[in-house]
Amino acid sequence: MNRPRTRYLPCLRWLKDYDRRTAGQDALAALVMTLLLIPQSLAYAMLAGLPPVTGLYASILPLIAYALFGTSHTLAVGPVAIVSLMVAASLGPIATAGTAAYTGAALLLALLSGLVLLAMSVLRLGFLANFLSHPVISGFISASGLLIALNQLQHLLGVDSHGNNVLELLQSLLPALPATHLPTLAIGASSLVLLHLMRHRGAAWLARLGLAPRMAQQLARSGPIIALVGSIAVVTFWRLDEAGVRVVGHIPSGLPPLTLPPLEPELIRQLLPAAVLVALVGFVQSISVAQSMAARRRQRIDLDQELAALGSANIAAALSGGLPVSGGFARTAIGQDAGAQTPMSSAMTAIGSAIVLLLFVPLLHNLPQAVLAATIIVAVLGLVDLKAVRKTWRYSRQDGAAMLATLAGVLLIGIESGILLGVGLSLLLFLWRTRRPHIAVVGQLPGSEHFRNVERFHVVASQSVLSVRVDENLYFPNARYLEERILELVARHPRTRHLVLMCSGINLIDASALDSLEAIDERLRSAGIALHLSEVKGPVLDRLQRTDFLERLSGQLFVSQFEALRTLDPDTTRSALERTPPA
Known part of the structure; x- marks a missing residue:
């Protein structure tokens, strides 16, 4: 009798055994994830070309939706770098960043992505993710990381640039280099160094001071919070915003308003292909993270139910002023290390984000955009793995060619074209390879x-x-x-x-x-x-x-x-x- 309900509401399985001890572990993990989510959410919204508060909006209802319908106990859903870059690439030709039309298009993109995921769930099409082979995904992630990092240099230097690929970005960025704003560069570079050192050496340094290894690792991951608080203090004390340092500025307080995206037929037609790609890439990334984490706990992930959960999360983002969301590896790993036991940790993280919106957003007014750019750069460069190209090529030239095609396509043409090129070449090479069986x-x-x-x-x-x-x-x-x-x-x-x-x-x-x-x-x-x-x-x-x-x-x-x-x-x-x- 209860089986259909637990199938479509997996939360009923873990809620029946939920106790005070588990709640305490989830609450601690939620606190850690909330602190990490604040700078990341602001940064990824900026990467998508949206107001920073959009990232916080996307960190409330979507998390609750996934907690209700998701089958992973530890997957942390929210704004992620690659999906945010795809949003910017998809909306750039349609509207100007910062305008109401751009924001409305982002909401519609989130809604369409959610509906695509729900439709795939109903049709049990989770297997379609297999068409994105590992070499294609690896090439896509590495190229996207490089593209994102290059895109964020403008905020690190305090100049303006634009473009959807490496060539366009370089043509826009290089002439602007003489206009580099030195105070902005100083803040951005120091944040970059701090974040890099904390990410790669912070745990070892803290362990030498006598901290327990787990505590040292947790504190080392607080680099974004340290950079956030320190940069706000520096800008406020020396009034660097008046000297030209670009800051986040006013962020509206209060919970996200319930909204309905503009349901214009022509806009839907323009965004539907991008919505399919955003949905598929977000799903593949989420499943990769969820399955790797579930394997450690000997838990099972239901692919078709995950489609429904991620679809619900994206629809919730669209109705609450957010942007398309997906599962993030860094947040998920940190949450699991911090002791997250059930999806309740995501719901508690959503509550933490809501508290930040209600009480603390005025404190973020003087947060430099350069710090958010540094946060993004350090996060995405950790995803770049160019050594995998050589390894894949040595093992299989066909897979290596697909990886190189995706890498070059994303960097030189654009996000959507690059991934379609990689998928298309993978299928062609598969047919080529199997045309003459052994x-x-x-x-x-x-x-x-x-x-x-x-x-x-x-x-x-x-x-x-x-x-x-x-x-x-x-x-x-x-x-x-x-x-x-x-x-x-x-x-x-x-x-x-x-x-x-x-x-x-x-x-x-x-x-x-x-x-x-x-x-x-x-x-x-x-x-x-x-x-x-x-x-x-x-x-x-x-x-x-x-x-x-x-x-x-x-x-x-x-x-x-x-x-x-x-x-x-x-x-x-x-x-x-x-x-x-x-x-």
Whole structure:
């Protein structure tokens, strides 16, 4: 009776066992995550071209929505750098940053992304995330990190620049370098150094002072808060905002207003392709984080329910003045290290963000934009992994090419074009790679019932029975190659009277491949050769039995390759069993 409810409301599973001890652990984790979320939310909203308060708005209702519907106990949802960059890239051609039209378009993008995720959940399309291969995602993240860092240099230098790719940004930034504002550069550079040192060496330094390793690690991650408080104090004391240092300025106090995005048909049409990409990239990033964290706790993640949870979170962001959200690795890792036990920690983090909006936002007036830029740069450069390009290329040139294409596409063309280029090339390379499957002639290992490639092992091969193993699914790109390869092998073995197709590596035979098998059977029959199948997997056999192929097959169907050879050439089988295996 309760099963459907817990399926669609996973929170009911952990709420029934929720106790005071778990609540205390969640509250501590929520406090740590709230402190981290404040500078990150402001920074990522600025990266998206939106008012800083938008980031705080996106850190309340979306977190509560995910806590209700999500299956991960520790995933921290909120604004993230890559999604924010995609928002800026998607909205730039449509409206001017800072205008009401731009903000409205951002709300609509969040709504559309949420609806796309919900539709994918209803249709159980979580598997679509697999089309974004790891090399493509890795190339996309590295390129996005570099693009984000370059984009934030303008705030670090106190100049203006714009662009959707590296070339445009450099063409805009380089002429502006002589106008660098030195006080802004000093604040930004010192924040950058502080954040970098705290991130990479802070824990070791604090541990040398006698702090426990876990406490030292937690304090080292407070670098953004230290930079935030210190820079506000410096700007306020020396009145650097009057000297030209750009600050966040006025942030409206109070809870986010409930809003409805502009539902203009033309704007929906323009934003829908971007919404699909934002939804898919956000989902892949969230699932990657959630699954890695769940594995540590031996918990299970429901992909289709996660689609619903993230969709609900994005719809909540759209209705509360926020921007598209996703799961963030840094916040999730910090929350888990701080002791987060259940999604209640996210709900408590939302309460912390609401308290900040109600009571403390006036204190953020003099927060320099350069500090937020430094926060973003340090965060995203940690995601850049250019060494992976060389490693992937050495392992697989096809995957390496897809990674390089994505990397170059994002940097030189733009976010959407780059990721579409990577996905498209991955699919093309997959078709290219599988168009010529590995097909091996196999023989019996002496003293055993096993069969191996005649070119790699010392085996006993029958003169009258040609055993051929196919190590790939059979479908339209490689069906014709299978015909050509089989006929070529038969021509090389003129004494063949039986050909056994060993199907242990085949999980699929589509209609095109079935036609090819029928053609192969007919050609072999006309040459006086019978076609047999062995080790056909159950699902493949079920599909073949729906046709008349097996009834018309010139040969037989065998459970194992050993049974096939023992039936068709018992002398060779007996001879192989009697031989001593090579040392």
